[in-house]
Amino acid sequence: MDFSSLPEVEIWYLIKSGNQQAFSYIYKTFSKDLYKYGHKFTQDTSLIEDVIQDLFVHIWDLKGNISIKNSIKFYLFACFRRELIKKVKISNKNESLDEVHSKFKWEMSFLEILDENQIILESRNKISLALDQIPLRQKEAIYLRYIQELSYDEISKLMNVQVPSVYNLIFKGLKKLKKILPFSRRSIKIGGLIFLFIQ
Known part of the structure; x- marks a missing residue:
């Protein structure tokens, strides 16, 4: 199935229905962008990868209770940003987020x-x-x-x-x-x- 030709609402409906191919499609489509975005908050590659992995596991586990009406990408970015910032703050207890932020590449x-x-x-x-x-x-x-x-x-x-x-x-x-x-x-x-x- 060519998921790229489907509206995101339909892709999310397939995921909610347990379609692993649709879920794999959004992972392959958005994980690289999330990874690049993560490097704007930290250079800790392992932390970024862990947050991405945890995010997709969480989404699959709770797919039946998650409602995405428009943009899957926005939903992923919003969840990823929130969780990554939380982890970065914990790992940089003696620095403000702005100080960590200033180290971005x-x-x-x-x-x-x-x-x-x-x-x-x-x-x-x-x-x-x-x-x-x-x-x-x-x-x-x-x-x-x-x-x-x-x-x-x-x-x-x-x-x-x-x-x-x-x-x-x-x-x-x-x-x-x-x-x-x-x-x-x-x-x-x-x-x-x-x-x-x-x-």
Whole structure:
């Protein structure tokens, strides 16, 4: 069965009915994205893998009681983010989440945006310097919007802020990137969004 052609509501119905192939499909589809997202909170690979594994075991065990009406991806990200942050806080008792958060490795994610859209930096190491000047929540909002392609409404729920705040976070982050990064555009997908959104 080609699960990619089915609406997510139907896929979740199959999972609730005990269809292991449908469950395997969502694991293969979303586990890599969860893993990448997890590295924005910690570099502890084992912890990330454990939380992902526990999440899917929990979902399968409670599948009959879980209701997903729209986005399976959003549900997974929301559950994963909550559980991972809880575990990170426990393993970093002497540090605030912001202090742990400041150790994120964002460069590869943002280079992925640039590479996919053929946006060329004059100097690649400038992305690191640029990202150091952008607040952490702005980076996370941009990451969720452009790498994970979540909606503004989903990001607001995930980050526990109002939708206008999400727009503001992304607006300010992109504006800062545009100001700092001397890139040339060869396509308009992201580059156009940056320029149109902030001019």
